[in-house]
Amino acid sequence: MLFMSQFSGASYYIGKIDKNVIRFCNVHLATLTEKRIGLFVCAGEPDKAIEQLEVGFPRELVHVACAKGYFGYRIDLTRLSLLDRILLTGVGKLRNEEDMKRGAIRDFAKNFLQEG
Numbered sequence: 001m002l003f004m005s006q007f008s009g010a011s012y013y014i015g016k017i018d019k020n021v022i023r024f025c026n027v028h029l030a031t032l033t034e035k036r037i038g039l040f041v042c043a044g045e046p047d048k049a050i051e052q053l054e055v056g057f058p059r060e061l062v063h064v065a066c067a068k069g070y071f072g073y074r075i076d077l078t079r080l081s082l083l084d085r086i087l088l089t090g091v092g093k094l095r096n097e098e099d100m101k102r103g104a105i106r107d108f109a110k111n112f113l114q115e116g
C-alpha cells in the first residue's frame with residue numbers, strides 16, 4: 001500500500017485489491033474525494049489491471065481520480081509470508097519476478113500534473 005500526497009496505490013492479491021488500502025479509502029472517503037487524487041495498481045495480470053482498479057477502489061474515488069495507472073508488478077520471495085509462498089507454489093509461480101512499468105509511472109505523473 002502506498003499513500004503519498006494525492007496518489008493512492010495498491011497491489012492485487014488473490015483477485016482483490018489489498019483490503020487495508022480499501023479500508024483506509026472508505027474510512028477517509030470524504031476527505032479523499034475533496035482532493036485531487038490519482039489511483040494506481042500493481043498486479044501480475046496487466047490485461048485486467050485497470051478494470052481491477054475501477055472495480056476494486058470505492059466508486060466515488062474512481063470517479064474523481066485525475067489519473068489512473070498500472071505500474072507493473074514485482075514478486076520478491078524474501079518478502080512473502082509462508083501463506084503467500086504456498087499460494088504461489090499452488091499456481092506454479094514461486095519465483096522472483098519483476099516487470100515494473102517505468103514509462104507508465106512517468107505517464108501517470110504527467111497526466112496527473114496536466115489535469116491540474
Ligand SMILES: Cc1cc2nc3c(=O)[nH]c(=O)nc-3n(C[C@H](O)[C@H](O)[C@H](O)COP(=O)(O)O)c2cc1C
Nearest residue numbers: 011012013014015042043044045073074075084087
Ligand atoms: C500471493 C500472491 C497473490 C497474487 N495474486 C494476484 C492476483 O490475483 N492478480 C494479480 O493481478 N496479481 C496478483 N499478484 C501479483 C501482485 O499483485 C504483484 O506481485 C505486486 O507487485 C505485489 O506488490 P507488493 O509487493 O507491493 O505487495 C499476487 C502476488 C502474490 C505474492
